[in-house]
Amino acid sequence: MKLLNETLEYIEGLDREAQEKAKKRLDSRMKPVESLGKLEKIAVQVAGITGRVFNSAERRCHIVASADNGIVEEGVSSCPVEYTRIVSEAMLNKIAAIGILCRSIGADFKLVDIGIKNSIPREYPNLYNKNIARGTKNFVHGAAMSTEECVAAVEAGIEMIRDLKEDYDVFSNGEMGIANTTTSSAVLYGITGAPLDDIVGRGGGLSDEGLMKKKRVIKETVEGNNLLKGDPMEILKHVGGLDIACMVGMYLGAARYRKPMLIDGFISGVAALAAYKINPHTREYMIATHRSEEPGVKVILEELQLEAMLNMDMRLGEGTGAVLAYPIVTGALEVIKNMKKVDEVYDLFG
Numbered sequence: 001m002k003l004l005n006e007t008l009e010y011i012e013g014l015d016r017e018a019q020e021k022a023k024k025r026l027d028s029r030m031k032p033v034e035s036l037g038k039l040e041k042i043a044v045q046v047a048g049i050t051g052r053v054f055n056s057a058e059r060r061c062h063i064v065a066s067a068d069n070g071i072v073e074e075g076v077s078s079c080p081v082e083y084t085r086i087v088s089e090a091m092l093n094k095i096a097a098i099g100i101l102c103r104s105i106g107a108d109f110k111l112v113d114i115g116i117k118n119s120i121p122r123e124y125p126n127l128y129n130k131n132i133a134r135g136t137k138n139f140v141h142g143a144a145m146s147t148e149e150c151v152a153a154v155e156a157g158i159e160m161i162r163d164l165k166e167d168y169d170v171f172s173n174g175e176m177g178i179a180n181t182t183t184s185s186a187v188l189y190g191i192t193g194a195p196l197d198d199i200v201g202r203g204g205g206l207s208d209e210g211l212m213k214k215k216r217v218i219k220e221t222v223e224g225n226n227l228l229k230g231d232p233m234e235i236l237k238h239v240g241g242l243d244i245a246c247m248v249g250m251y252l253g254a255a256r257y258r259k260p261m262l263i264d265g266f267i268s269g270v271a272a273l274a275a276y277k278i279n280p281h282t283r284e285y286m287i288a289t290h291r292s293e294e295p296g297v298k299v300i301l302e303e304l305q306l307e308a309m310l311n312m313d314m315r316l317g318e319g320t321g322a323v324l325a326y327p328i329v330t331g332a333l334e335v336i337k338n339m340k341k342v343d344e345v346y347d348l349f350g
């Protein structure tokens with residue numbers, strides 16, 4: 001609890017002076033004012049995060065949190081539970097989508113085992129063993145995690161950023177966990193109370209019957225335990241997952257250590273929203289990247305008042321959308337650094 005409390009205490013808002021300077025610099029370049037749209041917003045935001053007008057996004061770190069969920073017993077996913085471990089290993093071996101995208105875009109890849117049921121039997125230099133429990137409990141029968149487990153998972157996420165902050169300019173996150181769209185939808189329902197039809201989707205490809213069951217267990221558990229619009233940590237502990245809690249910690253850590261954090265699709269987005277509800281300043285450090293096909297993304301982005309920059313019809317998770325956005329962030333930071341003022345361009349070519 002010490003690291004979490006300390007982190008919350010140290011989180012501050014953006015550096016307004018650096019943002020002003022960045023805005024002034026952009027407005028004085030040879031282009032119509034604000035004509036680079038979201039690129040300019042990113043450049044100004046990152047200036048506010050670091051306190052410097054010139055920044056880089058070359059040193060990129062993508063972190064996947066992997067964990068299993070007890071709620072899978074209820075038949076809310078179309079995928080077998082062992083996929084969590086197997087796909088995680090495929091990622092570590094760069095044969096799963098996220099490994100391939102990280103390599104092609106130039107982002108380092110790390111995977112945290114925060115609660116996989118069947119442990120990864122091989123060693124990898126970029127595997128972080130922070131397993132808190134071999135999966136959560138089935139939330140139909142009681143809280144998915146104890147308070148201690150939930151706090152430990154959040155703190156593990158904070159630690160990841162704390163321990164890697166000197167080596168990287170920008171972070172992104174993603175997850176792997178069968179039934180994660182159930183846990184994340186339940187957290188989103190608990191936080192917002194938005195209509196279930198706007199929140200709950202088919203995840204990895206659920207049947208009509210499975211979808212009805214998914215909505216029912218979420219509604220009954222959230223409402224039956226008086227979680228609707230309640231305390232975000234209580235919601236997380238009761239119906240969340242260890243990987244979602246770990247990503248919440250990454251967002252808190254990014255805000256504390258003043259690093260930009262790219263939000264991926266639905267599940268990473270729910271973690272971002274929970275972090276925002278825990279400390280509203282965290283939003284200022286987030287960059288929304290991809291609009292996942294899961295319906296609840298709309299609810300998340302509205303609550304966060306953020307816009308995603310890509311719509312690639314993806315719904316894989318793993319952080320695949322976030323990683324695709326790295327070149328855009330680099331573009332924004334290069335533009336503010338290298339564009340010339342009108343008189344400088346006149347001196348050259350006028």
Ligand SMILES: O=C(O)c1ccc[n+]([C@@H]2O[C@H](COP(=O)([O-])O)[C@@H](O)[C@H]2O)c1
Nearest residue numbers: 077177179181203204265266267292317
């Ligand atoms: O984050 C998203 O946008 C997203 C949308 C749909 C599915 N997923 C991935 O699919 C898995 C969860 O699907 P499910 O049906 O088992 O809940 C989990 O490993 C996620 O990474 C992820």
Ligand SMILES: Cc1cc2nc[nH]c2cc1C
Nearest residue numbers: 079087176204316317318
């Ligand atoms: C194959 C597969 C890969 C995944 N990656 C993230 N979630 C996933 C779910 C499935 C089913």
